[in-house]
Amino acid sequence: MSWIDVGALNDIPVRGARIVKTPLGCVALFRTDEEEVFATSDRCPHKGGPLSEGIVHGKSVTCPLHNWVFSLESGEAQGADDGQIATFSVKVEDGRILMDGEELGKRSAA
């Protein structure tokens, strides 16, 4: 693992999201609670909706285009819809958000 500081926790509103550009495309960082952040692919597998613009509730996000709901923990679509988004390692330390550079780099090589 090689943790990269991508920004301050407080740059993401609680129950909001921001994106980080990576070699794998845009990754969405969701802040579900004061101290809780998840990272997933920003692209909805349905028709490419920007998930970072969805409404965040519990540990899920609803795609803004046609309301598919994804678990931020497993990346799985919930309910009747069938789909999966990639999830990435992320952690919060001293108010900073860290992502694993190796994971982002390695997977792009694959």
Add this chain to the structure above:
Amino acid sequence: MTKQKLIVIGAGMASGRALEQLFAANPDAYDVTLFNAEPRGNYDRIMLSPVLAGDKTYEEIVIHDSAWYEDNTVTCRFGEKIVSIDRAAKTVTAENGDVLAYDKLLFGTGSNPFIIPLPGHDLDGVIAYRDLEDTQAMMAKRAGDKVVVIGGGLLGLEAAAGMAAHGVDVTVVHIMGHLMERQLDEAAGYLLKKSLEDKGITVLCNANSKEIKGVDGKVSALMLDDGTELPCDLLVMAVGIRPNIALGAESGLATGRGIHVDDQMITSDENILAVGECVEHDGMVFGLVAPLYDQAKVVAKTLLGEEAKYEQKTLSTKLKVTGCDLFSAGDFAEAEGREDILFRDPARGVYKRLVIEDNKIIGAVMYGDTADGSWFFGMIKDGTDISEMRDTLIFGPAYQGGATADPLSAVAALPLDAEICGCNGVSKGDIVAAIEAGAGDLGAIRGTTKASASCGTCTGLVEQLLQVELGDDFKMPVAAPMCGCTDLTHEDVRRLIKSKELKSQEAVWQELGWKTRNGCHSCRPAINYYLLADWPVEYQDDPQSRFVNERKHANIQKDGTYSVVPRMWGGITTPDELRAIADAADKYKVPTVKVTGGQRIDLLGVKGEDLPSIWYDLGQAGLVSGHAYSKGLRTVKTCVGTDHCRFGTQDSTGLGIKLEKHLWGSWTPHKLKLAVSGCPRNCAEATCKDIGVICVDSGYEIHVGGAAGMEIKGTEVLCKVETEEEAMEVISAMTQIYRENAKYLDRIYKWMAKVGLDWIKEQIVDDLGNRKALADRFELSQSIYRKDPWAEHAKEKAEDYQPLADLTLEAAE
């Protein structure tokens, strides 16, 4: 054998425990000299809060009294600091210049409270909460004195609660959105805030301190960055601690956040050890006593040359705030694979949440009923597998083994004198009697017993009773709930928000017993709307509860770009505005420029990152957001009216512009479209709008309830008025009554079908007082919402439209 010399720096809880262990194992190994900066020996720092609250005296919290030090022949040098260490010579220097030699030196210097370096932080009357002196300064405050506490964590709240118990006027200023955000979730944070407020404490969350003001060198007020001034005679900062490493660092010991120690608690110098909050072990620093006591055992053994190894445990700790029924233990931090089990009983103000990972409880937050706290805490510590009892776990130990969680059997088992409806004091027996006397549905029960007729939270219980008593004869009603998060309908929720004066989302989740932590994409936007419509001044709009279009103030397109539609008041524009639009279209390479059906121009295909800049440019030409994206006022279409048209009877264009300037920025249950036509030929299509005006010779005909979307509805006439002023007032009142009563996502025509045009007429045509009151309430709300969100976002939130980081370069390396 001659005794070795041990010098201990700091007589705190950690070094105190280490000495106990040392003397118990071998009282003769060391000749101990104990320095302490505080003018006293070891006392139970944790118990300072009960001292502050007046429940204990200092004498009762002393851990080691002078007899103990005498018995163990400790040389006490209290009130004296060590100021330097000469490691080569193995000596320390005390404040008065004394130089003492040691064989072993033990650091137990604890932590320093963190003082935010705000302007004025060094004024007299600015204190922390760490020691007896701080506690005494707070105890000196009397009823009527004003104190501000910065920090809504455990210590800050203990300080606030302790002082409030003596009638001191306390305000807590907390930077985060809810109190104790590290230990509590928002729901428990909300309940805690409520109960502190009930104790008379003012709690300000999301509050950023800016400056401390003083008079004659003494604190007089705290200024927040929003300009609020909080006068005070004492300011307590309780915002965190930092390991006290200065002396260690100066003497050349390896330090990071704390003084580095190995598993034997030895620092980078083999003759110097450290214990307590001043150490950093394997990357960790410490802030609670339990791990310090483990360290103390190890340090004592190491001093005696015995083998010992300090291992960090994943420790869970119970926390309580004086006088609040609150319990928090274990871990809530972010991680994959964790689930919540949630229980809310709004009537009793009870909230419980368990965090489960790998079939084990790893965290628990409880509020209002903490009786089972120790049981959960035990299971957290033991890592008990809960898969067998998962379904009933949250109900506590009483429900384990046999008892079913079926709600019907629970209701059936209630004794007849159990109270069902708290508001009206109705017991189960009363309701059963009413059912036996023939009441067969909820309405009949409400009519005969008044049960569930007030706040409505016992509705579910009453229905279950009906089911128990009547069996298949009772059909559970199927009024559609808002969504899966609640059994209440939109109408119920609107009513309860008003009657119970719920003014925050947390209040709704808790008081109305939401089944999810913070709603879903369906109920959150509705709740956000209801709250801001009913409490425009108290409630803060929550962008995170809005659909992307309303959060970003632009319509998202199918390819993820946005459209930008500036306002053209009443459909009127100028060459300058058109030039600004054309320039913006060029500059931001807008692929499509379209005239909309709403008499204005749409720039389609703008990139998300460009939004703040295009808005800024348009704003320079006086153009503001057209809210083409909002459940709010859209457009007011007009025709050319008396200014140009040979048939025009009134200034329809002028009235349209006035209306748009009056109504813009307002949020409504669904979109709100208006039009003003200058004569019954109706070129502005006013008779298919939510609100339309047809001008006639004798005045203005006001129409309501039209639409021309998925359904086509002609309007109905609400009333006719003679003057423009009256027309404006009726339309304000109409807008407000719709805002206050309709279900979210009902347009006026849908809502009107439920309440009837006659009811609306009674309220705003016949009752002039009510019309004025509604118009006044609309104006109050508009005093907050009548503003251009584009200008605000371009100025203050432009950063939010950019990616947080760009790793395309770094991560590729």
